[in-house]
Amino acid sequence: MGSPITAWEGATAIFTGAGGVTPGLFLLLSIVVCLAAIYHGARHETHSYERNRLE
């Protein structure tokens, strides 16, 4: 987490946590969010269509 550099001279990869483990955690979390969004969307659709079937 945070800055991977202490000076700009010679810096290359400057994204937060570069070279550490936190980018992996954020990557994993992003994948989970995408999968959860699809699941959430599918549930919302199913509920919407079931509700309309009852009306």
Add this chain to the structure above:
Amino acid sequence: MEQQIAELTAKVAALEEGAGWTTTINMEVYYWWCIAFMFAIHAGFLAYEMGASRKKNVLASGIKNILALAFIIPTFFFFGWWIYLAFPNGFVPDFEAGAAGRPWDMAMGPNLSDNATGVFWGAFALFAATTASILSGSVIERIRLSAFIVLAVVLGSVAWILGASWAWHGSGWLLTEWGWHDFGAAGCVHMIAGFFALGVLMNLGPRIGKFNPDGSANDLSPHNLPFAVFGLMLLIVGFFGFLGGCIIYAGNGQWVSIFGNPTTLSAVAFNTLMCFAGGIMGGWIATRDPFWMMSGALAGIFAAAPGLDLYYPPLAFLLGVAGGAIVPQIDKLLVKFRIDDAVGAVAVHGGGGLFGVLAFGVFAAGYPNTPEGAPDTNFMGQLIGAASMALLGFVPGFGVSWVMKTMGALRIPEKAELMGMDKAKVPVAAYPDGWFDALPAGRAATPAE
């Protein structure tokens, strides 16, 4: 004297460094604006798709289209770029070549020593989203949103980019082994997306009311044709970003195509405009319908896309006319087989792309390729490439949608389809003041309305 030489040497070194940075930044800026222009493709698809929907489904169609972008971009980061870099040899990955595309690689984020990866990744992510938008229009008004998202990810972040690795890569096997050439991605973008959509449509089935029991088709008219036609024109604006992204800016010499042969933006300007014009004319001659005229413009571009860097402009024009005239006939043929493609995506992208890829083999054989040992451009290479692109689109499209169909997860319930998807699941109304509520004078409602 020695001091003067030292000063001059230092000045030359400073100038060289400055020129090097100018080249690097120019390259970065060039692709940055290609990405921005490609968003016009998506604005166009959004307008096109919402306009082509009936008013009861307009917002649901828009939501689907917007979500295609939202899911393609992260998934293309997770694995799409890696697929592109790792699979130029076929189905067996080259892990070393793909290493720079792993989402945890140092190149896959802000990096002061790498000005290229982000803008190239961005441009390719937008190409990926284009394929998903092509699918999106064809399946409107009856596909489940969640099913569409999964299919869009399979198409945009797996199938097309695998095709791009084979057919739009300086080391792709179709180029190095068969002499394939496809400057404007008629194969890996348009054919793959069109044939993927065909596979999905076969499992999805037509919209309720599209076909009568005797097989004749009803016209499920777009609720806002002017909006759809405007969207198609906006797509053309975006194509200049798309085609700009098809050329490599090295900054230290002539432009080169993605296949490594030298070319110019002027060549692409000549031919893109000529085939665009021809496509409109072909669509007009064949149908007199503005929807098909603008779809013809797209098909005209795809018909010449493989050779936009090489064709004589009047040849590009004639290919455009042919492409624009052929695609409405392909769509009619699909209707005979009870394939309900709401926006003609299979015909325009799949058919137009196929025509373009094969036409290149007929009209532009014999150009030398630059990779060592690669054959010259030839018809057989185009034919093998076309078959590969068609299968790479159709097989996953049909297979994944078939699995979803058997799980009951592909299509919305009949009642929701009749009611309209907006009313069934969208929390806001598209036209709350009653715009578009009345049918035009003299036109009766179709069975589905």
